[in-house]
Amino acid sequence: MATARRPAVAGWFTMDEEQPQLLGSRCTACGAVFFPKQESFCHNPACAGGDFEEAPLSRRGRLWSYTTNHYQPPPPYVPRGDAHRPFAIAAVELEAEKMVVLGQVPEQVKLESLRTGMEMELILDTLFEDDEGEVVVWKWNPVSEADGR
Amino acid sequence: MAGAAGEVAVLGVGMHPWGKWGRNFIEYGVHAARNALADADLDWREVQFVAGGETIRNGYPGFVAGAAIAQALGFNGAQVGSAYGACAAGTQAIATARAHILAGLCDVALVVGADTTPKGFFAPTGGERQQDPDWLRFRLLGATNPVYFGLYARRRMDLYGDTEEDFARIKVKNSQCGAQNPNARYPKAFGLDEVLASPVVSDPLRLLQICATSDGGAALVLSSMEFARRRTAKPVTLAAVSTVTPQFPNTHLEMPNFATDSAAAQRAPALSFRDSIARSAYEQAGLGPEDMDLAEVYDLSSAMELDWCEAIGLCEPGEAARLLRDGDISLGGRIPVNPSGGLGAFGEAIPAQAIAQVCELVWQLRGEARGRQVEGARSGVTANLGLFGHGSSVVVRAH
Numbered sequence: 001m002a003t004a005r006r007p008a009v010a011g012w013f014t015m016d017e018e019q020p021q022l023l024g025s026r027c028t029a030c031g032a033v034f035f036p037k038q039e040s041f042c043h044n045p046a047c048a049g050g051d052f053e054e055a056p057l058s059r060r061g062r063l064w065s066y067t068t069n070h071y072q073p074p075p076p077y078v079p080r081g082d083a084h085r086p087f088a089i090a091a092v093e094l095e096a097e098k099m100v101v102l103g104q105v106p107e108q109v110k111l112e113s114l115r116t117g118m119e120m121e122l123i124l125d126t127l128f129e130d131d132e133g134e135v136v137v138w139k140w141n142p143v144s145e146a147d148g149r
Numbered sequence: 150m151a152g153a154a155g156e157v158a159v160l161g162v163g164m165h166p167w168g169k170w171g172r173n174f175i176e177y178g179v180h181a182a183r184n185a186l187a188d189a190d191l192d193w194r195e196v197q198f199v200a201g202g203e204t205i206r207n208g209y210p211g212f213v214a215g216a217a218i219a220q221a222l223g224f225n226g227a228q229v230g231s232a233y234g235a236c237a238a239g240t241q242a243i244a245t246a247r248a249h250i251l252a253g254l255c256d257v258a259l260v261v262g263a264d265t266t267p268k269g270f271f272a273p274t275g276g277e278r279q280q281d282p283d284w285l286r287f288r289l290l291g292a293t294n295p296v297y298f299g300l301y302a303r304r305r306m307d308l309y310g311d312t313e314e315d316f317a318r319i320k321v322k323n324s325q326c327g328a329q330n331p332n333a334r335y336p337k338a339f340g341l342d343e344v345l346a347s348p349v350v351s352d353p354l355r356l357l358q359i360c361a362t363s364d365g366g367a368a369l370v371l372s373s374m375e376f377a378r379r380r381t382a383k384p385v386t387l388a389a390v391s392t393v394t395p396q397f398p399n400t401h402l403e404m405p406n407f408a409t410d411s412a413a414a415q416r417a418p419a420l421s422f423r424d425s426i427a428r429s430a431y432e433q434a435g436l437g438p439e440d441m442d443l444a445e446v447y448d449l450s451s452a453m454e455l456d457w458c459e460a461i462g463l464c465e466p467g468e469a470a471r472l473l474r475d476g477d478i479s480l481g482g483r484i485p486v487n488p489s490g491g492l493g494a495f496g497e498a499i500p501a502q503a504i505a506q507v508c509e510l511v512w513q514l515r516g517e518a519r520g521r522q523v524e525g526a527r528s529g530v531t532a533n534l535g536l537f538g539h540g541s542s543v544v545v546r547a548h
Contacts, residue, residue: 008289009279031414032398036282036407044415045397064402065307067299068352073291074272076284088352089290091300091402098412100402102290111352116307127289137289 004133005124012036013124013138019059020124022101022138026055033057033097057101059122060143061092064100066114078128078135080107090140092120103140119143154433157250158377158384159545160370161189162508165263167334167365167495174207177366178218178263181501185259185368190380194225196370197255200246201231202238202262202500205274214500215242218261228255236447237392237535238262239367239503240543244390246371256376262500263366270294271362283405283536290407294449295359297404299351302452306353309467311455313353315474317344319451320358320493322479327490329520332505334363334496358451363496367504369511383548385514387507388528389433393540395422404536426540427461427532434544438462441484441544442526443513445506447533448491458486461532461542480521488513488521503541506531514547 007015013022024035027042029049035057042049072084088105105114106125120140127137163184165177178201186193201215210217215231228249232241239262246258270293278284286292305311321341327333339357347357377384395401396418398410403422420428431437438461446457455469463484464472472478478486489495489509492502510529512518526547533541 009285033411033413035411043397043410046415065300065304067296067303067354068349069291069293069296070349070351071270071293073287073293074270076273076277076288077291078288087291089292089296089300096413098417099409100400101408102286102292102402104290116304 005136006133008127008135008137014056015124017124020122020138021056021059022122024055024057025052027052033099035099035101058094058096061094061101061120063114063116063118063120064091064093065116066090066105068111080128088114090114090120092140103138106139106141109142113142155251156374156386156388157247158372158374158386159507159511160191160257160372160377160380160384161185161187162511163188163368164332164505164508165366166332167363167498170364172265172364174204174263174265174364174366175210175217175221177265177364177501178214178261178368179221181263181366181368182218182222182259182261185370189370191257191370193222196225196227196257196259198246198249198258199227199229200242200258200260201229202242202504203231203233204264204500205233206267207265214262218263234392234539234541235535235537236497236499237503237533237539237541238500240390240392240533240541241539242500243369243387243504243507243543244392247387247390250371250373257370257372259368259370260504261366261368262504264498264500265364266362266498282407286405286407293351294404295351295354297402298359298450298453299354300402301456302354302450303352305452305455309470311452311470313345314341315455315470316353316358316452317341318473319448319454320344322473323448323487323491323493326480326488326521327494330490330494333490333494334361335494354450354452358493360449360492361496363498365495365498365501365505367501367508369504369507385511386546386548387543388436388546389430389542389544391426391430391433391540391542393425393429394538396425399538403538422538422540423456423460423534426534427530427542429540430530430542430544431462436528436544440528441530443485443488443510443523443529445487445489445491445509445529445531448487448493449497451493454486454491457532461530480523485523488518488523503531503533506533507543507545510545514545
């Protein structure tokens, strides 16, 4: 099997394996930040801006809430194996951006280890594999005590 | 006379029972429409405007639901419209009919919504659509609807101290009413142990606490007050219909979004989207939550009923579980919530559901909700929220 890693969606995050970042956009007129990127019109009703610059988002945030998928989601979700294994989904609040962003939690993280308010960090991880290699996506991973600031 | 916009009368209400019948949605729509027309004692040929709530999983006829059902009833030359607003599609149809009546464009209108649903989770419509957030959320996150419900529920537990047992008790409470409702899909009173023993779907929510997808149909006959007074001295009326969108920046994490808006550069509005929906209806009606005798709210999950209790002003944020524990929102309590049995007893038939909420309020205000009657009810409110920013709230009054 090939080992190429490619993003599940183009332009939503950097493929930096060590320090990945989500890529939002910032309106050059009013400063509003959007994720996923807005590139045509600003959603601020007081702003007629249409020019955006890329805005990498904070790599860390606080867990706002979390849940699980105990049942396999329907397509276009792509199963990772024959038998569905439950995984967690996190909503993480970014302090600087004052926004909440969703992401899967790596499969090996136990639900019991998650607590609202804990610090989470963005990583890249496998979404699924196909004939051409690994398809990767961003995920939220708990910051371990050792790494904590 | 309530509100600045004026009121329209509800002459008739009708439903097709909810279930997984597997028939064409038009059959349910016709059945519900005929029941509503019979309830109004009105000949179909007198209807001047037909407003249909669209369904997106039933091919072309679903997108032109108003015309498809009008044709099935027999085209009578009426004006027609079809409206979509996801879970709030029914309210979009009600709002269209009401506006036609208030503008004097028609005297009497039929509102109808019906759906036939596939088994299992709601999934996005087909095709490879890399630009559609509703497609991408399944692909990139596996974020089903219950995932969002689970996030809200866990947040309540961690922020307010709600418990899994509180959420289960909502299901128990509503199922006792649903057991008395001939249109409910699950007319069964569930016990607490049974709810807590059902499998986890999206932690902390279990199968029996999550709304199923259902077939069903609901209809209203609406008219001008003048038209109604020729038929009845005291019609039940719609005092308000709210279809508000959120205000930017929207800090409510909504399906199918990956993120909230950012509130860094622009300050968040004073009222969150969910909190603004019924507020807008109360303002139209010139009434407040203290005037309501009952409410039908969108319990897509048992825990979400508690979010709605706060959003429609029954209590302060974080206090809804206390209302539940004190019996305030149970039948016989201060303000019963979901005496129909709610979505927990019905499942969701998307374009019919917001119309069904109004049907229940009308039966309650007429004193016809046998086995689940809120005694002496005079005013009630519905609340709901559809994907992509569709607020939905209707205030119904007796006179």
